[in-house]
Amino acid sequence: MSSITLQNITKRFGEKTALNDLSLTIQDQEFFVLLGPTGAGKTTTLRVIAGLEKQDTGDVLFDGTSMTGAVPAERDVAFVFQQYSLYPNMSVFDNLAFPLRSPLRKLPKGEIERRVKTAAETLRITHLLARKTAKLSGGEMQRVSIGRAIVREPRVYLMDEPLSNLDAKLREALRIELVHLQKTQGSTTVFVTHDQIEALTMAQRIAVLDEGHILQIGTPHEIYDAPATTFVATLVGTPRINLMQASRQDGRIFVKDSSVRLPPPTGIDLPADFLLGVRPEDVRPTNSGEFSGKVALTEPLGVETIVHIRSGENILTSLVPGITPISVGEEVRFDIVRERLHYFHPTGKRIVAASV
Amino acid sequence: MGTRASAPRAPATISTRVDKVGLRPKVTRAIRAFVVVILTVLILLPVVWMVMTSLKSPSDVVAVPPKIIFEPSIESFIFLVTERVQFPTRQEADEFRARDDLKWYEEKVAERGQKITRVGDFPKQLRNSFIIAGTSTIFSVLFGVLSAYAFSRFRIPGEGDLLFFILSTRMLPPVAVTIPIFLMYRELGLDNTYFGLILLYTTFNLSFSVWLLKGFIDEIPKEYEEAALVDGYTRLQAFRKVVLPQAVTGIAATTVFCFIFAWNEYAFAAMLTSDATRTAPPSIPSIQGVGRIEWETIAAASLVFLMPVVIVTFALRKHLLRGVTFGAIRKG
Numbered sequence: 001m002s003s004i005t006l007q008n009i010t011k012r013f014g015e016k017t018a019l020n021d022l023s024l025t026i027q028d029q030e031f032f033v034l035l036g037p038t039g040a041g042k043t044t045t046l047r048v049i050a051g052l053e054k055q056d057t058g059d060v061l062f063d064g065t066s067m068t069g070a071v072p073a074e075r076d077v078a079f080v081f082q083q084y085s086l087y088p089n090m091s092v093f094d095n096l097a098f099p100l101r102s103p104l105r106k107l108p109k110g111e112i113e114r115r116v117k118t119a120a121e122t123l124r125i126t127h128l129l130a131r132k133t134a135k136l137s138g139g140e141m142q143r144v145s146i147g148r149a150i151v152r153e154p155r156v157y158l159m160d161e162p163l164s165n166l167d168a169k170l171r172e173a174l175r176i177e178l179v180h181l182q183k184t185q186g187s188t189t190v191f192v193t194h195d196q197i198e199a200l201t202m203a204q205r206i207a208v209l210d211e212g213h214i215l216q217i218g219t220p221h222e223i224y225d226a227p228a229t230t231f232v233a234t235l236v237g238t239p240r241i242n243l244m245q246a247s248r249q250d251g252r253i254f255v256k257d258s259s260v261r262l263p264p265p266t267g268i269d270l271p272a273d274f275l276l277g278v279r280p281e282d283v284r285p286t287n288s289g290e291f292s293g294k295v296a297l298t299e300p301l302g303v304e305t306i307v308h309i310r311s312g313e314n315i316l317t318s319l320v321p322g323i324t325p326i327s328v329g330e331e332v333r334f335d336i337v338r339e340r341l342h343y344f345h346p347t348g349k350r351i352v353a354a355s356v
Numbered sequence: 357m358g359t360r361a362s363a364p365r366a367p368a369t370i371s372t373r374v375d376k377v378g379l380r381p382k383v384t385r386a387i388r389a390f391v392v393v394i395l396t397v398l399i400l401l402p403v404v405w406m407v408m409t410s411l412k413s414p415s416d417v418v419a420v421p422p423k424i425i426f427e428p429s430i431e432s433f434i435f436l437v438t439e440r441v442q443f444p445t446r447q448e449a450d451e452f453r454a455r456d457d458l459k460w461y462e463e464k465v466a467e468r469g470q471k472i473t474r475v476g477d478f479p480k481q482l483r484n485s486f487i488i489a490g491t492s493t494i495f496s497v498l499f500g501v502l503s504a505y506a507f508s509r510f511r512i513p514g515e516g517d518l519l520f521f522i523l524s525t526r527m528l529p530p531v532a533v534t535i536p537i538f539l540m541y542r543e544l545g546l547d548n549t550y551f552g553l554i555l556l557y558t559t560f561n562l563s564f565s566v567w568l569l570k571g572f573i574d575e576i577p578k579e580y581e582e583a584a585l586v587d588g589y590t591r592l593q594a595f596r597k598v599v600l601p602q603a604v605t606g607i608a609a610t611t612v613f614c615f616i617f618a619w620n621e622y623a624f625a626a627m628l629t630s631d632a633t634r635t636a637p638p639s640i641p642s643i644q645g646v647g648r649i650e651w652e653t654i655a656a657a658s659l660v661f662l663m664p665v666v667i668v669t670f671a672l673r674k675h676l677l678r679g680v681t682f683g684a685i686r687k688g
């Protein structure tokens with residue numbers, strides 16, 4: 001397994017800049033997630049790492065060695081494509097064995113069979129081995145695609161939204177399976193997704209991408225608790241973070257069009273106008289709450305309930321555990337957890353504590 | 357799917373298909389069948405006539421009114437592969453027939469007062485046709501696949517212009533350039549050679565095969581090869597193992613069309629070949645009868661000439677008819 005470094009990668013398609021001066025380092029044996037909305041450049045990043053796309057500027061390093069000029073086969077990566085690429089004229093077995101039969105590897109027959117069997121068992125597709133891939137369901141195809149990667153022991157796994165076409169149950173099972181596999185093999189994995197839950201649950205570190213830029217790199221914890229921009233803050237976490245326009249007057253924080261007033265944080269220099277972010281779980285309805293509002297909507301999800309509270313012109317979403325007795329139209333009182341507030345410049349950049 | 361496994365239901369005892377109910381559908385079906393039969397007859401009539409003529413004896417061929425029922429004979433095929441002379445007198449013919457060392461086909465010919473002098477030119481011409489059409493088809497398809505792949509997969513400077521240029525060789529009827537090509541070939545010593553005609557047919561077919569195959573190869577998602585590249589194969593290996601198997605339909609179709617063109621080509625063959633390299637098409641109409649026009653021999657020649665195309669098309673029909681389906685790709 002290898003560490004991977006991208007240095008100032010820029011990739012253009014005609015007028016469109018898909019990757020803009022992108023730099024990041026993926027540690028050896030790390031489970032690294034690229035998270036971003038559609039068109040962010042996630043797939044392009046993987047393709048540049050694999051050598052399927054040549055960057056316009058910048059360099060790709062594997063273990064510190066430049067890969068410029070190395071063809072995909074020489075880079076020894078395993079790629080799970082977003083659109084599957086199973087060979088329709090081959091059986092599932094042959095698809096799985098295909099990478100092992102490469103003239104580069106020359107594995108003995110028994111070894112190929114053993115590895116295919118193991119991968120098939122992991123992905124629960126043993127019963128499909130004899131089948132032609134054209135006759136598989138979407139979810140089965142996706143598992144075979146993953147299987148074609150895990151039969152190998154490459155320097156790095158590149159997975160492009162491999163779970164996106166599966167039903168919820170299977171997705172959860174495979175999420176755990178993949179992480180387990182990565183841990184036991186100690187493999188370096190770059191995993192692309194636009195699903196923030198996948199990112200938060202699987203990643204050791206996450207890079208958030210938008211329009212070819214990296215907005216933030218950090219552990220799931222850092223990304224969730226200290227989002228670098230409002231974009232990151234809204235991308236991660238459901239329901240979405242509450243973002244409100246606020247201003248600082250007379251040493252207090254006034255939330256615009258609302259009765260919410262808060263004391264200013266210590267150690268942070270706030271500008272006159274800024275954005276205040278509050279995660280829904282930090283809006284807590286209680287009888288002794290400091291603020292009040294009217295319930296506009298409740299969405300019971302079973303484990304928790306989303307309560308929409310109207311406060312002035314703003315609607316705050318609140319996440320409460322279980323099914324609550326709170327009903328629509330009711331006046332409620334609520335508190336906001338002060339220590340977990342997020343402050344952003346009107347441009348969207350996080351306002352951080354002045355370093356001491 | 358679900359119904360098959362679920363509890364048994366009472367089977368339908370009467371047909372519930374709407375198209376089976378009432379008289380009207382029956383009538384339309386009859387009309388449809390009738391039209392198909394008429395069309396088939398119209399299309400097949402000349403072929404049937406040709407087959408019949410080839411099996412008739414010389415006197416039946418010219419009988420008026422035409423004979424539908426006749427005693428089949430294979431004389432025409434013997435005529436086709438032999439060169440013969442007429443005995444000058446009746447007596448000589450009878451003497452010849454009386455000999456008892458005659459082969460069965462010599463006897464047949466002798467009945468017509470003729471004597472086989474040597475093997476005819478037609479087998480050799482047919483062989484020439486095979487060599488020229490076959491080789492040029494192989495070249496057209498081979499080069500066609502390679503350049504179609506390149507046009508489809510690589511960014512080639514001036515790609516559109518090049519493709520247009522390739523197609524422009526088809527923009528005037530080939531016959532229009534027979535004279536210049538004839539003169540050029542004479543100058544270069546390419547006339548009356550296999551290579552000359554193979555080159556010419558390959559040139560004509562190539563534009564067609566590049567365009568046709570490019571369409572087929574464009575349809576094959578490039579992810580397939582990319583997966584193979586990542587899996588440790590070179591581009592050539594990926595092309596062989598992944599692209600070619602999926603392009604068989606296109607290759608089969610292109611092969612048939614190229615072969616039919618090269619096999620049937622008449623004008624250039626007539627002008628650029630003689631004796632040793634002459635192909636079948638220009639020689640069929642000029643089959644010399646002995647003492648008369650041998651219609652049955654011409655029909656036999658046409659029939660034999662038709663067979664390779666029928667066989668090639670029949671052998672590849674599965675690929676020609678099959679729609680291009682790529683089951684294993686998810687879009688978006």
Ligand SMILES: Nc1ncnc2c1ncn2[C@@H]1O[C@H](COP(=O)(O)OP(=O)(O)OP(=O)(O)O)[C@@H](O)[C@H]1O
Binds near residue numbers: 018037041
């Ligand atoms: N071959 C190409 N030609 C032109 N533009 C391209 C090409 N590949 C990608 N792009 C563009 O580059 C940008 C980034 O594309 P990319 O496929 O990396 O996005 P993504 O993050 O993977 O999105 P998604 O989540 O939809 O898969 C997009 O705007 C896309 O339209």
Ligand SMILES: [Mg+2]
Binds near residue numbers: 042082
């Ligand atoms: Mg993508």
